Amino acid sequence: MNTQLGVSVKRKEARDKVTGAAKYTADLSQTPLLHVRILASTQAHALLLGVDAAAASAMPGVRAVVTGTDAGQLLCGGILRDMPPLARDRVRYFGEPVALVVAEEAQQAMAAAAAIQVRYSPLSPVTTIEEALVPDPVLVHENLGSYQRMEADIYPRPGTNLFHAVKVRKGDMERGWALSDETVEGTFHLPQSDHAAMETRAVRCSISPGGVIDITTASQSPFEVRELISRYFDVPQGMVAVHVPLVGGAFGGKAAVQLEVLAVLASRAVDGACVSLVNSREQDMATSPCHMGMRAELKLGARRTGEITAARMVFHLNAGAYADISPKLAKAVAVDCSGPYRFPNIDCDSFGVYTNAPYATSYRGFGHAELFFCLERMMDKLADALGMDPFELRAVNALKEGDLTATQVKATRSNMGDLVCCLDRLKSLINWSEGARIQEPGGLIRAKGMACLCKTSDTPTDASAAATVSFLPDGTVALNCAAVEIGPGIRTAMAQILAETLRMDVGRVYVNMEVDTQTAPYYWKTVASMTTYMMGRAVRAAALDARRQLLALGAVAMRCPEEDLEVENERVYLKADPLMFAAFRDLATGYKYGNGNAVGGPVIGRGSYVMDHLTLLDKDTGKGKAGRSWTLGAQAVEVEYDPAQHTYRLLKAATVLDAGKVLNPKTARGVVMGGMSMGLGLATREEFVQAPGGVEGATSFRTYKMLRIGEEPEYLVDFVETPQVDAPFGARGIAEHGVIGMPAALANAVAKAAGVDIEELPVTPELIWRKKGRP
Secondary structure (H helix, E strand, O other), X not given: OOOOOOOOOOOOOHHHHHHOOOOXXXXXXXXXXXXXEEEEOOOOOEEEEEEEOHHHHOOOOEEEEEEHHHHOOOOEOOOEEOEOOOOEOEEOOOOOEEEEEEEOOHHHHHHHHHHOEEEEEEOOOXXXXXXXXXXXXXXXXXXXXXXXXXXXXXXXXXXXXXXXXXXXXXXXXXXXXXXXXXXXXXXXXXXXXXXXXXOOOEEEEEEOOOOOEEEEEOOOOHHHHHHHHHHHHXXXXXXXXXXXXXXXXXXXXXXXXXXXXHHXXXXXXXXOOOEEEEOOHHHHHHOOOEEOEEEEEEEEEEOOOOXXXXXXXXXXXXXXXXXXXXXXXXXXXXXOOOOOEOOOOEEEEEEEEEOOOOOEEOOOOOOHHHHHHHHHHHHHHHHHHHOOOHHHHHHHHEOOOOOEOOXXXXXXXXHHOOHHHHHHHHHHHOOHHHOOEEEOHHHOEEEEEEEEEEEOOOOOOOOEEEEEEEEOOOOOEEEEEOOOOOOOOHHHHHHHHHHHHHOOOHHHEEEOOOEEOOOOOOEOOOOOOOHHHHHHHHHHHHHHHHHHHHHHHHHHHHOOOHHHEEEEOOEEEEOOEEEEEEEHHHHEOEEEOOOOOEEOOOOEEEEEEEOOOOOOOOOOOOOOOOOOOOEEEEEEEEEEEXXXXXXXXXXXXXXXEEOOOOOOHHHHHHHHHHHHHHHHHHHHOOOOOEOHHHOEXXXXXXXXXXXXXXXXXXXXXXXXXXXXXXXXXXXXXXXXHHHHOHHHHHHHHHHHHHOOOOOEOOOOHHHHHHHOOOO
């Protein structure tokens, strides 16, 4: 039997997608169907004096208008309950939902929303982290101290704009600075930006006469939707059914629970009728959650030989108007603040900061693209100060077996991988030996920059997954799991793990693409590059459970001990004589003897997994284990710079990741390349720009610029395979990691080419021009 791993397998949903037959949330047909339109705030910070919906309510086709008063005193938030679903008393960001219109036609809902009159009393907006941190600041949340904390390890500071703080303390800072022969410092600024998934956020909701809330949504977290809707509306979880079809890209943005709450309010206002709420692109950018911004101050000290002796870091995360998942983002930044390096002495503070900007949620990389932009720019600055090659500096400081991470977790080859091997592979891939800065004929400059990366999961300590494997009468296998197919082919990977465990053809494994919380086993959510690990563990356990049942039933059928049998090619056969066998189809629903007697029953394998050996971080030192393992790697970018115009062209981008075991090479390369493209978009052009008063200035693809096909570089992707011993077949998660080091690598290349210090994103020609000191 050929292995089902390490080979390029066609994705299970590929034919439906390429033929246009695939259905997403907004594609699903249902009648009758009412349409919901959000009326969003036109102010970034203001008292909400009144909402007059009389004219809108009288317009043709309008069935209901819902305002903040209809939601009562409900406050939402999975970690800190600080956000009303519809603004009440005040608005805190431009685009915040103020009212909902439910109408028979989408155009009627849009027209009625425009007819609603809202009276505001403008307040001074907090538009930057600096404004949020001044003494006696304008407070985005005056009642921060009264909000309900849903988790124990969140530390808001009432009377300030800081809703969370994480500390990491390791070693002896005074000694570390004393040992330093060279120090470098930097202050970094990174803007908020958008997820820009192809499919905008969308949801449908109805409430049955019996009270069952039925939701179909484009979400990465169907079980969290179920849990939060149950909590917010005080109904049992069994009365909330959540369906997730294929999702057209998410990148973390569809892990948040926002539109689902609004859809329940809208359906409740029309006696439970089915309602559809689909974001326009403008609403998806301005109203739904975005990618966080950051301000950071870093200082590194090192010996002349390159060993880093001390690191001081302060990160302020611009979470916008509401906390959402940002406490976890602040934690994630702190946990990996030293990257894949051996920093013996660390002083790190990471803060979640409120501003009057769109609120932030998860984004591919979960804060690590921002962290590594700062850290890897500092590593290049240090290399320049020491006169060392950037690769050499990173290799000298690479974590080795037995070293401790920032939160004092012991590194091993299994939980960390091999950074030095990644560096060596990258150096060859990018042809570093020809030089990092080359003067070309005609005055152009070709330059290369590189960066390292690593990321652990930062999941809840009890995050869990489950799966079932059912055998069909023809011997094929059906896999039921709640991993959402958001684009990277995760359900195909689960089918490969199942097929490899049962030693059968993956083409004979069937996986339904929809997730239904009423019938699928529980899964935490499809985020954090952890589905291969967590769901893979559950699927493999389910397959092994089914295998045990097959062996037991085969032993009965062939009248021999189970240990004499093996499973392969949809057969249970005798090891000593493989021609003596029972086919899966003869065992799938029980075994029947020649006389008609039957034994056993349908073979159904069950498997589950819960994260183990994780701990909360110590409040004072940050000591603790936040994730099971890391995926690390190294990346590089080559640019061609025109010093006369301060412009540059992307030539090549390269990534080497330690993937543990590559399950599906073609898909893996595609996933990593997609992340690299996103990272280069963040590096070169993507940003939210607030106009005076906090009004969002980039709420469409006309004004929000992304990398275009003709601007893409040549992509080079390779993998190192250092198995993670507790992972399914040694495989590590790689879905996010392509994005993480790209901004830093690009900035390092441009800094080398232009001879300027890059400490902010995006790296535009205008930024280079300013850095050059032009008037």
